[in-house]
Amino acid sequence: MSRLLQDAVSEFAKLPGIGRRTALRLAMHLLKMDTDAVEQMTDTLARYRREIRHCESCNNLSDSELCPICADEERDHSTICVVEQVGDLMSIENTRQYRGLYHVLGGVISPMQGIGPSDLKIDMLVEKVAAGKVKEVILAISTSVEGETTLFYIMNRLKQFPSVKVTNIARGIGFGDELEYVDELTITHALHNRREVE
Amino acid sequence: MSRLLQDAVSEFAKLPGIGRRTALRLAMHLLKMDTDAVEQMTDTLARYRREIRHCESCNNLSDSELCPICADEERDHSTICVVEQVGDLMSIENTRQYRGLYHVLGGVISPMQGIGPSDLKIDMLVEKVAAGKVKEVILAISTSVEGETTLFYIMNRLKQFPSVKVTNIARGIGFGDELEYVDELTITHALHNRREVE
Numbered sequence: 001m002s003r004l005l006q007d008a009v010s011e012f013a014k015l016p017g018i019g020r021r022t023a024l025r026l027a028m029h030l031l032k033m034d035t036d037a038v039e040q041m042t043d044t045l046a047r048y049r050r051e052i053r054h055c056e057s058c059n060n061l062s063d064s065e066l067c068p069i070c071a072d073e074e075r076d077h078s079t080i081c082v083v084e085q086v087g088d089l090m091s092i093e094n095t096r097q098y099r100g101l102y103h104v105l106g107g108v109i110s111p112m113q114g115i116g117p118s119d120l121k122i123d124m125l126v127e128k129v130a131a132g133k134v135k136e137v138i139l140a141i142s143t144s145v146e147g148e149t150t151l152f153y154i155m156n157r158l159k160q161f162p163s164v165k166v167t168n169i170a171r172g173i174g175f176g177d178e179l180e181y182v183d184e185l186t187i188t189h190a191l192h193n194r195r196e197v198e
Numbered sequence: 199m200s201r202l203l204q205d206a207v208s209e210f211a212k213l214p215g216i217g218r219r220t221a222l223r224l225a226m227h228l229l230k231m232d233t234d235a236v237e238q239m240t241d242t243l244a245r246y247r248r249e250i251r252h253c254e255s256c257n258n259l260s261d262s263e264l265c266p267i268c269a270d271e272e273r274d275h276s277t278i279c280v281v282e283q284v285g286d287l288m289s290i291e292n293t294r295q296y297r298g299l300y301h302v303l304g305g306v307i308s309p310m311q312g313i314g315p316s317d318l319k320i321d322m323l324v325e326k327v328a329a330g331k332v333k334e335v336i337l338a339i340s341t342s343v344e345g346e347t348t349l350f351y352i353m354n355r356l357k358q359f360p361s362v363k364v365t366n367i368a369r370g371i372g373f374g375d376e377l378e379y380v381d382e383l384t385i386t387h388a389l390h391n392r393r394e395v396e
Contacts, residue, residue, distance in 0.1 A: 001266070001288065002259045008246035011239040016227050017220070024285060029214050030247050031259075038247040041209040042240035048206035049228050049236040061200045061229075068199070087222060090199065 057128070059104040059121045061086050069093075069101060076100040078135040082125060082154065084108055084142060092140065100138070103128070108146040109153060117153055126157050129164055136165040143171065143185075255326070257302040257319045259284050267291075267299060274298045276333040280323060280352065282306055282340060290338065298336070301326070306344040307351060315351055324355050327362055334363040341369065341383075 005027060012023035030038050054060070055067035058080075062068075069075060079100030083089050089102050105120045128134065137158060141147045151168070158166050172190040173182055182190075203225060210221035228236050252258070253265035256278075260266075267273060277298030281287050287300050303318045326332065335356060339345045349366065356364050370388040371380055380388075 001291070002250060002261050004246045004250045004261050005259050005284075007242050011242045014231075014235075014239065015224055017223075022215070024288070025215075026213055027246070028283075028285065030243065031250065033212075033247070035247055037212075039244050041212065042244040044205050044209045045228065046237050046240040048202045048225065049231070049233055052200060052202045052229065061203050063200050063202050085226075086203075087226065090222070093199070 054104075058102050059106060059124065060089060060102060074099075078133060079138065080125070080128065080134055080136070081138040081140050083140050084147070084150075088140065100136075105141075105150070108141065108144070108150040110146045120150070122154060122157065125154070129158060129161055134164055136167060138167050138169065140169045252302075256300050257304060257322065258287060258300060272297075276331055277336065278323070278326065278332055278334070279336040279338050281338050282345070282348075286338065298334075303339075303348070306339065306342070306348040308344045318348070320352060320355065323352070327356060327359055332362055334365060336365050336367065338367045 008027040008030070009020060009023045012018055012026045013020050018026070033041075051063070053062055053064075055062040055070055056065050057070040058067060060067040060069060076099050080103050081089075081092065081098060081100055082103045082105060083092070084105055084107060086104055089104060092098050092102075103121065103125045105122065105125075107115055107120055109115060109117055109120065125137075129137065137154075139151055139154065141151050141154075155166055158164060170193065171186060172193065173179065173186065179187070206225040206228070207218060207221045210216055210224045211218050216224070231239075249261070250259055251261075251263075253260040253268055254263050255268040256265060258265040258267060262269075274297050278301050279287075279290065279296060279298055280301045280303060281290070282303050282305060284302055287302060290296050290300075301319065301323045303320065303323075305313055305318055307313060307315055307318065323335075327335065335352075337349055337352060339349050339352075353364055356362060368391065369384060370391065371377065371384065377385070
């Protein structure tokens, strides 16, 4: 087998969720693309890895010191939504319903994986809140055991700022979910937090 | 959203079977890799696309004029196994049971997709057989309608060389296949080509 092809397959197979069979299919696909298009792809990916940085205010991925969200003066700088990772931020941005800022933790506390509070951008969040301009911190962290641990840890750290409102995104039955298949914990939450129909 | 990230996601999403969600996951994964490892990946892929070529004898992917198989004097140069594509060649090589050479057609005849005999490396095969050293041509082409058309076309072209044996790989029940789920055509073939137990 061609060494060039073998090497290409090995590189593709380093990516998560891509086995050798898929890697071979991707390598074959590159041959159907123009050489220029492949160069553009590889240059773009290398440049992305080399030049991407984290926003110095919120830890979002950014092309410059401040990400476009933190740099946007029209957004509400007194509200911070705390998320685990950049993908979560994007999901919220896609709703176009939120006009505040974000804070990306970079993960959740997980003793099993050796991730403690100091491995996450929690101090950075506390410092930002300590600066005094923040009125509300919305916690949008997953409901896993690790997520709940992280949530309580952050809530404890923020207790020193009694004037700052700390909220948690609502848990309940998702739109389109069939009750029959929803887990008991979610149904319990949804019942408990029921609202009067207006 | 960061332009660098957006561009990286768009490039990944150009690959077959990779949607925007997977592309984002892959882009995030690149950040977990060392910059050097990413450069090595992108350099390898770009070099592969730029430098890979087709074997001038069998149309297999190759690093040089002749692929390692055609260049191997220890292999049986009088037997040619005709396959549709490089992936098929690899599957046969993986069995380590075949010691002859190959010929990669580059597809099958498909009027629906505008692929005629001249779009495939059939003339190249006929010329190789005409050179007089080939004793057997094994056709290992898929059993689709297009595959069968291609098979009959090649058989017709090779009729001018009566001394060359043309064979077709056996069709039958695969190892591990449950008879209950095998299609009728395959069962019919398997019954028809039954062999006495030795």
